[in-house]
Structure formats: structure tokens, C-alpha cells
Amino acid sequence: MKIEVIKGDITKIHADAIVNAANSSLLGGGGVDGAIHRAGGPKILEECRVIRNRQGKCSTGEAVVTTAGNLPSKYVIHTVGPVWNDHKEKSSELLSNCYKNSLKLAGDLGVKVIAFPNISTGIYKFPKELAGEIAVNEVRKFQSDSIEKVIFVCFDEENEEIYKKKLKESF
Ligand code: AR6
Numbered sequence: 001m002k003i004e005v006i007k008g009d010i011t012k013i014h015a016d017a018i019v020n021a022a023n024s025s026l027l028g029g030g031g032v033d034g035a036i037h038r039a040g041g042p043k044i045l046e047e048c049r050v051i052r053n054r055q056g057k058c059s060t061g062e063a064v065v066t067t068a069g070n071l072p073s074k075y076v077i078h079t080v081g082p083v084w085n086d087h088k089e090k091s092s093e094l095l096s097n098c099y100k101n102s103l104k105l106a107g108d109l110g111v112k113v114i115a116f117p118n119i120s121t122g123i124y125k126f127p128k129e130l131a132g133e134i135a136v137n138e139v140r141k142f143q144s145d146s147i148e149k150v151i152f153v154c155f156d157e158e159n160e161e162i163y164k165k166k167l168k169e170s171f
Contacts, residue, residue: 061097081120
């Protein structure tokens with residue numbers, strides 16, 4: 001599996017699936033979640049509502065999928081990262097679960113290229129270094145017959161440097 005780190009806006013990425021750092025309501029919010037819903041249009045929220053009505057809220061660490069509306073990808077995988085400090089020592093495990101469950105869902109859908117934002121490192125205040133290490137480790141460990149490329153799309157330079165460093169260290 002090829003792993004790339006780039007700086008950019010995930011809503012502009014051409015991939016089979018992009019991942020959204022959502023909240024458990026699945027009904028939108030700020031940060032990357034707001035950007036995805038704004039750029040993708042109302043279709044994504046409509047599908048999120050259907051999922052909400054079917055299964056209720058999405059637990060932290062879990063992932064669900066919708067189509068991508070007007071975005072240049074096929075799917076949006078919505079995962080709920082942990083709010084730093086809300087889960088104490090379980091935070092790292094919950095963030096790992098976001099990556100594992102998103103990759104698993106993508107693999108089941110036959111996704112070849114998947115793009116991740118830096119889940120939980122914005123509004124949810126997860127320490128960036130630790131989040132980067134967890135993200136890279138989980139992607140490295142994941143075995144898939146379908147996924148060929150994972151792109152970490154960093155919005156700021158600090159995260160770009162962290163993810164590049166963690167990727168280098170993982171070789
Ligand atoms: N493309 C790529 N990355 C982005 C973009 C973008 N367009 N916009 C922001 N980021 P955050 P969280 C980065 O706050 O911490 C929402 O309200 C951002 O710089 O979006 O998981 C949800 O509804 C940061 O590095 O998500 C939840 O309530 C990373 O994406 C809550 O925020 C994640 O920041 C989730 O908080």
C-alpha cells in the first residue's frame with residue numbers, strides 16, 4: 001500500500017473515498033466536516049439522516065459511509081474521532097479505531113484510493129504528534145487486497161511536517 005502526505009483541502013481530492021472527521025450526531029459541524037458538507041451539497045446530509053434514523057448516533061471510533069454528492073470522490077466515510085480528555089487513556093485506542101474501521105469499510109467497498117484528514121487534531125484537540133503516530137501506524141498495519149493508496153491530507157504545515165516525519169520513521 002502506497003502512503004502519501006500532502007498539504008491541501010480534502011474536498012478537492014480525487015479519490016475513491018475521502019474520510020470525514022464527523023461528530024456522533026452525523027449531522028454536520030465545523031472544520032473539515034463543515035467543508036465536506038458545504039462542498040458536497042445536501043445529498044450527503046440526507047444520507048447521514050437516513051443512517052441516523054436507522055442506527056442512531058455513531059459511536060466514537062466507528063465509521064459509516066455515504067456517497068459523496070458533488071465532491072470528486074465516490075464515497076465519504078464519516079468517522080467520529082475522540083475528544084481529547086473526554087476518554088482519558090482510551091483516547092488513543094479510539095483514534096486507532098477510527099482509522100481501522102474506516103479502512104475496513106473502504107476495503108469492503110473495493111476502494112483503491114482513500115484520503116484521510118488529520119482526525120481529532122482540530123476542534124477535538126487531540127495532540128498532533130500522537131495523532132500522527134497513531135494514524136501512520138494504523139495505516140501501515142492494515143492489510144487490504146483492494147486499497148492501493150492512502151493519502152494523508154494535512155490542512156496546516158505543522159501537521160504536514162508531523163505526518164511526513166512519522167511516515168519516514170515508520171520505514
Ligand atoms: N481539508 C483537510 N483538512 C481540514 C479541512 C479541509 N477542508 N478543514 C479542516 N481540516 P476538525 P476534529 C483539518 O476540527 O478535531 C467538527 O465540528 C483541521 O485543520 O475538522 O476531529 C465535527 O462536526 C484539523 O487538522 O475535526 C466535530 O464536531 C483536522 O482537519 C468536530 O469538528 C481535523 O479538524 C471534530 O473535530
